[in-house]
Amino acid sequence: MAISKRAVRVRNVLIGGDEPCICAPVVGADAGQVLEETRQISAKKPHLIEWRADFFQAIHDEQQVAATAREMRAIAGDIPILFTVRSELEGGRPISLTEEEKLRLFETVCQSGAIDLLDYELAHEPYVPAVRQLTRCYGVRLVLSYHNFDCTPSKEELVAKMRQAEQHGADIAKVAVMPTSRQDVLALLQATEEARQGLEIPLITMSMGGLGAITRLVGGLFGSAVTFAVGQQSSAPGQIPIEEVRDVLSVIMKYSQ
Numbered sequence: 001m002a003i004s005k006r007a008v009r010v011r012n013v014l015i016g017g018d019e020p021c022i023c024a025p026v027v028g029a030d031a032g033q034v035l036e037e038t039r040q041i042s043a044k045k046p047h048l049i050e051w052r053a054d055f056f057q058a059i060h061d062e063q064q065v066a067a068t069a070r071e072m073r074a075i076a077g078d079i080p081i082l083f084t085v086r087s088e089l090e091g092g093r094p095i096s097l098t099e100e101e102k103l104r105l106f107e108t109v110c111q112s113g114a115i116d117l118l119d120y121e122l123a124h125e126p127y128v129p130a131v132r133q134l135t136r137c138y139g140v141r142l143v144l145s146y147h148n149f150d151c152t153p154s155k156e157e158l159v160a161k162m163r164q165a166e167q168h169g170a171d172i173a174k175v176a177v178m179p180t181s182r183q184d185v186l187a188l189l190q191a192t193e194e195a196r197q198g199l200e201i202p203l204i205t206m207s208m209g210g211l212g213a214i215t216r217l218v219g220g221l222f223g224s225a226v227t228f229a230v231g232q233q234s235s236a237p238g239q240i241p242i243e244e245v246r247d248v249l250s251v252i253m254k255y256s257q
């Protein structure tokens with residue numbers, strides 16, 4: 001399976017080791033929903049939990065976000081938490097935070113000690129160095145990501161995105177794209193395999209929607225270190241329930257080399 005030269009250890013979880021990790025998203029709109037989802041998901045023991053904070057109505061209130069993150073931390077125990085504020089341009093909820101406001105929010109949330117990883121989009125390139133610096137300062141791992149909900153760019157462009165993430169100092173590079181054909185699905189897998197050979201950091205890749213769902217199961221064989229699966233609610237098209245992903249991964253791991 002996917003072994004990265006620079007696998008990342010977060011709490012007791014190895015990302016980019018020889019076992020693909022399962023990450024379940026939390027998409028609640030208020031603290032009550034977020035914490036209830038965290039409870040339900042934690043019971044299913046994913047390797048990672050992602051808080052998609054762009055779904056959180058009080059996203060503008062840094063203190064409320066940090067307090068909720070701390071409560072999630074208490075519930076999740078030792079399961080690492082990935083904090084994500086996805087922009088609308090890359091498939092997130094409409095929120096009106098500027099990048100400067102996001103930076104302040106990131107600082108407050110990193111400072112709270114509640115989160116382990118932070119996702120930031122490569123598209124906001126001018127802000128990436130500041131996000132890298134602050135995450136490093138608080139010991140939070142940085143995932144630099146690229147999403148395209150309309151199409152799948154060429155294999156070369158996908159590899160270039162992952163390389164760009166590594167060059168910007170990402171701990172992990174992530175690419176999520178929408179296929180319109182089976183060729184697109186293959187392009188994503190080929191890009192993953194090439195990036196695995198050429199890069200040192202762990203990769204997270206997926207082709208979305210029903211056409212791409214297969215990549216959420218076999219991506220690990222080509223170098224994807226994490227697959228996103230539904231714990232309570234889906235955060236993107238094509239996600240499969242955690243129980244079914246776990247069953248399939250165990251068969252793949254048993255018989256593949």
Ligand SMILES: O=C1C[C@@](O)(C(=O)O)C[C@@H](O)[C@@H]1O
Nearest residue numbers: 025084176206208228235236
């Ligand atoms: O980037 C990703 C991947 C994702 O879009 C998916 O397709 O599973 C789901 C998002 O929540 C996450 O931030």
